[in-house]
Amino acid sequence: MAESLYLPTAASKAEKYEALLPQIEALISGEPDLTANLANISAALKGAFGFFWVGFYIVKEDVLVLGPFQGPIACTRIHRGKGVCGTAWEQGKTQLVPDVDAFPGHIACSSASKSEIVVPGFYKDEVLLILDIDSDQLDDFDPTDQEYLEKMMKILEQTIA
Template sequence: MNYSLIARQCEGLLDPENHYLSNLANFSAMLWNEFQDINWLGFYLYDSQRDQLILGPFQGNVACTNIAPGKGVCGGAYSQQQILRIADVDQFPGHIACDAASRSEIVVPIYHADKVVAVLDIDSPLLSRFTQEDQQGLQDLVNILEKSLVKFDF
């Protein structure tokens, strides 16, 4: 996958003047069209009043709507404030199976004002689908996305 080309597309697509939900929706649609061998791609947004990650814009099958911090891969990435790249989700303690077809997963935290406000979650029906190159490329894309979120208070 050509992450540098996708980064240029992101820079043109994501406008800080747009509502953050619009930017998240377009980001998920763009990545969905670029990735192969995935079955879900989207966001979980942290809701401090509920102390939950809440389903945000996504592409794919229906999904879990609430995830507690520290639970599953998404909640783990949120709580640990780090990317989690899981080769086999069946081996991940506490994995939340929103789609039984998912076999591997990568989750990237999204920051706003120095705190994690959301996570980007991508699932694949293939084992070991995500590479170190994907991890770095997605981090670079999320860095661009974060710049489009600066005007909004989460």
């Protein structure tokens, strides 16, 4: 088990993701507990990129319920189709939001959040969980984040049984 992440200091965002993803895969491979894996992934992403908030919501009884996260306190339950996370769940696709205040129906769990990316994770072709990452900067996420976070979710999906 890894206890530290090793990331290049003078690297592009893509190079940091390239270095991080194999470490996340090694960290969660062989660990069957979803909560433990989500906790370590949250910590790894926050540590690597310094995001304002990183965490997961898990589908339970037809509502998204807050799971492991890193950052300030958060909304506990989110309904399908509500806010960015509920929209990602309903549509089954990544939501890249440069300005959360411009997103119709945005749920403001924190007024400090300015931009957001939300990536669904699947089990048996159904959305099982949501990765939610917030930034306190406008337009902080781009297609590079989307590409690598979707790859990371595919790695996570392989561990879900």
